[in-house]
Amino acid sequence: MGVRNRTAPPVQAGGMDFDVLVRGGDVVDGTGAPRTALDVGIAGDRLAAVDRLAGAGAARVIDAGGLVVAPGFIDVHVHSELARLGGPDQLAGVLDGVTTELMSPDGFGWAPLDGERLRQVRDYLHVFYGGHDPAGGRHRTSVAGYLAQFAGRVPGNLVPQAPHLAIRVAAMGWEPGAPDPGQLAAMRAHLAEWLDAGAVGLAAGLEYQPSALSPTAELVELCRVVAAAGGVYATHQRGYGARLAAGCAETFHVARAAGVRAHVSHLAVDEAAAGHLAEAAASGLDVTFDMYPYAAACTHLLMLLPGWAQAGGHEASLARLAGPADRARMRERAAAALGERGEVVLSCVEGGEALADLPEVVR
Numbered sequence: 001m002g003v004r005n006r007t008a009p010p011v012q013a014g015g016m017d018f019d020v021l022v023r024g025g026d027v028v029d030g031t032g033a034p035r036t037a038l039d040v041g042i043a044g045d046r047l048a049a050v051d052r053l054a055g056a057g058a059a060r061v062i063d064a065g066g067l068v069v070a071p072g073f074i075d076v077h078v079h080s081e082l083a084r085l086g087g088p089d090q091l092a093g094v095l096d097g098v099t100t101e102l103m104s105p106d107g108f109g110w111a112p113l114d115g116e117r118l119r120q121v122r123d124y125l126h127v128f129y130g131g132h133d134p135a136g137g138r139h140r141t142s143v144a145g146y147l148a149q150f151a152g153r154v155p156g157n158l159v160p161q162a163p164h165l166a167i168r169v170a171a172m173g174w175e176p177g178a179p180d181p182g183q184l185a186a187m188r189a190h191l192a193e194w195l196d197a198g199a200v201g202l203a204a205g206l207e208y209q210p211s212a213l214s215p216t217a218e219l220v221e222l223c224r225v226v227a228a229a230g231g232v233y234a235t236h237q238r239g240y241g242a243r244l245a246a247g248c249a250e251t252f253h254v255a256r257a258a259g260v261r262a263h264v265s266h267l268a269v270d271e272a273a274a275g276h277l278a279e280a281a282a283s284g285l286d287v288t289f290d291m292y293p294y295a296a297a298c299t300h301l302l303m304l305l306p307g308w309a310q311a312g313g314h315e316a317s318l319a320r321l322a323g324p325a326d327r328a329r330m331r332e333r334a335a336a337a338l339g340e341r342g343e344v345v346l347s348c349v350e351g352g353e354a355l356a357d358l359p360e361v362v363r
Helices: 115-124 143-148 164-172 181-196 216-228 241-258 271-282 314-321 324-341 353-357
Strands: 018-027 036-043 046-051 058-063 073-075 098-102 157-159 201-205 232-236 261-264 287-289
Touching (some): 018 046, 115 314, 143 181, 164 181, 164 201, 201 216, 216 241, 241 261, 241 271, 241 287
Parallel strands (some): 018 058, 098 157, 232 261, 261 287
Antiparallel strands (some): 018 036
């Protein structure tokens, strides 16, 4: 971004001072400075001047009188990258002023996967991404191939993050426990491929499969690769709410042991969370967070099941649900999880017409 100081002469653009001149608005520049009545001159795809530009000419002049002129918003946690390729939601972000979105929140992603493992992950993530084809019509989703499908096709900017889910499945499927040395080497190689392709760090979802099966030591080893590249570890950590202390403790341990900057996804900041963040900062850790602007959350119903019932992914969970004995084992934990979450609204049900005949409260 090229922003000139207030004393420099206007930039000549295509025979005019600017291509676009946004005139008369109150500029809020994102630095925390008070809003100021300024004009904004744009040359090509760059901000060329933010100043009082009386007398400057432009091919197009936008009257922003009475309005606020601000940089585009950055959305760090929205599962929308495939929707931005086309369809009814393609422009949803930019219509809300969002011009940059981070990919792979919660560690969700598909590269580098192929064949059966790609299908399994696509089915597992269907509740978040719908029927979009993550492979772009190909049978294999390499990192380069996956990212190439976005070039010139999305209305805003997409910033890649390396998806822990896909990296782990590529190296060792849905297996629980620690990776062996060969599997860990494969995970490090896949992560390096993402970082080389422009990923700004590693995203993980430690309450989703198979990342929930990952030991802390695995995360430390991968984050050392991220730290060496100057990246960030963004985590849906292993605990929120009643398990907040344990979740924060693991996140901060990974950050300290790997020497990596950490970002906690969708952290509801109350007095307890603020205390954990302050303690981390006081110890010298570089930790940031994002927070929902509303008192709700959204995920799939599998998250109400105990961890053992979720292990192995979508098909393994459905197989367990089909067995009366396993269902009986799940019932108590699922009821407790439902109680912890409070009111639950089913926002999307595909092929579930039979649910309409169930009573309001199902026991």
